[in-house]
Amino acid sequence: MIDFWLAAGLLLLVALSFLLIPVLRSRRAQLEEDRTALNVALYQERVAELQVQQQEGVLDAAQMDAGRAEAARELLADTEGVAAPRVTRLGKAAPLLAAILVPVLGLGLYLHFGASDKVELTREFAQAPQSMEEMTRRLERAVAAQPDSAEALYFLGRTYMTQDRPADAAKVFERTVNLAGRQPELLGQWAQAQYFADGKKWSDKVQALTDEALKADPKEVTSLGLLGIAAFEGQRYQEAIDYWNRLLEQLPPDDQSRIALQGGITRASEKLVASGGKVAQAPAAKPAALLKVRVDLAADLKAKVQPGDSVFIFARATSGPPAPLAAKRLTVADLPATVELGDGDAMMPQLKLSNFPEVQLVARISRAGQPTAGEWIGRSQPLASSTTAPQQLTIDSPDK
Template sequence: MTDFWLATGLLLLVAMSFLLIPILRGRSGQAPVDRTALNVALYQERVAELSAQRDEGMLSAGQLDLGQAEAARELLTDTDGADVAQPKHASKALPLLAALLVPLLGLGLYLALGASDKVELTREFAQPPRSMAEMTERLERAVVAQPDSAEGLYFLGRTYMAQNRPAEAAHLFERAARLAGRQPDLLGQWAQALYFAQNKQWSAPIQALTDEALAANPNEATSLGLLGIAAFEGQRYAEAVGYWQRLLAQLPATDASRQALQSGIDRARERQAATPAQAAAGLTVRVALSAELTGKVLPSDSVFVFARALNGPAAPLAVKRLSVADLPAEVQLSDADAMMPQLKLSNFPEVQLQARVSRAGVPTRGEWIGRGQPLSSATTEAQHLTIDSPDP
């Protein structure tokens, strides 16, 4: 930064010299001239000359008077406008003052509106950091200097993740996603930060972020890795293997992370093999409509009976469709009713049963709903579910 200020000072001196040198030259080379005094002296010399000619007898008294009158008239003519003021010290002081104030004003405006902090950051980033703490401090200052830089927010978020500060990283990734237009890689980083900030507890916002990221880019690496981690932590080893294999397939052969990822796949397969095979989950659900709703629904209205994971994705694990005319009814929910192959009832230890009346025939939106208490997906006793509440 010292070099910058030295160069700035030299430029200011050069600029001042262009203004000061002409002023100083003009002051030293200009001799003051008093035109009035000169004209008066010439007049007096002319009058003396006429008087001498009269004394010598060359002029008469009348000719002397005419000569003196002519000399006086010439004096008046020559001195006409001679009272115009010559430049004074104040008029020369004004350019000198301007020569000093203009550079100072420019310097003041630069300090107030310029980018000296960004110049300093650029110089610092040109040098390798001596520690992680120094790199973090640089990135934090860069984010303060350029709060609308998605790139700066992204790199600071990655640094916070490396320092086990996921909650702060999640906030930065959220800001970066808003600025950059919700790019898939930013959504994946945001979801991962939220997952670790919530102590590895899966939630609907995390699921929504990974769904959005993979919808835009099915090979988004962070989302695939995160879904594999969540499946492994939830002892859904087959799912973990599936996500990690998709991630492994897109990594270059020379990527250093391939070995670690393959080790994770191998561990998931070992644990899957060591886990006793679980019998296909099946839940018996008896669904009824409350008496208060009898006159508020139509026999043709659709009824969706489904099971959701208590801690997992928001998508239903198993669904059956009926109509109001079929109620009361008893249905079986099992892996055969899964909406997606990777989301099976048997893969989630705890679920919640729900039943929804939807006049439009949409399983995710309706008029009335009934909810059961959390229960094990391996429960064999029949469950009773009553549709009795408005669907928010």
């Protein structure tokens, strides 16, 4: 914060200079006016002496005129170059009073409306935390400084869960939902925190939260995992297996949690068999989607683009969330190019190509490297996500 206050002080000095410099100039102008007045008084005194000498007969008329002319030349020489006095209505007290009030008022306004705490937080977050406790303290201060930030609340809730503080996490996730809306992922996080805060006891509140989350998104991963845990704890092993199998389908192939999840399915299956039951076969998994598309640039646009411009190629659902389901990034220098978009390129585990029956292919050129806005774009007609035939996509229109 030292460099911040030094910069603020420098700016304050610049502001004060606009108030104090006119005061200093007025003092210099006053000195010049005083000197001019003194020269005029001396001139008048000299002329009076000449008149006395003329009356006494010491000087004749010609000598009197010569003396008067000499005194006038001296007065003109002394006052030459003196600027005309400036007329001001502020006086001297007003600028000096303003020079005192400006820093006091500026400091008071900054302390009331400013964001020194947010500046300090920004500086802290620029450095890696040394411990989880330090990260938690930073997030708590961030939430205190920005109580309406759903993102800060969300990360604080997740941090509380990693520190085995589910009661605190449940309160934070409830605030997050109130700010950001009843999004499935947030409802799932809230339900999970509430379940553990209640000592792993299933309640109507937790049931309502998971029901709402899965109604909005049947593939919401936190709710699926939580329902599997609750079913296992309640010795409803087939339900646990079903929920965890649904969750397993949403996880990427390289997700480390797949091992633990598969281990839970195995234990539930063993307990079900030991209790005399039989494990129901899971339905066949839906085949993964894979779209192959060749992207090219219209001939009339080749002279308007630069080789380093970013090219974003993505597929999005024609009826569903606006977020891309799969995306790749190239540059104009790579065109024409053939890319593949599949479930493995999913931006989020629950948003896979195979989960949506119809999609649209989009290619966008962005000079600023922004995937959501650019200069030129190409779009395909809606097509089935199960399409296997290669597709052609041409960037040929201004991006509006």
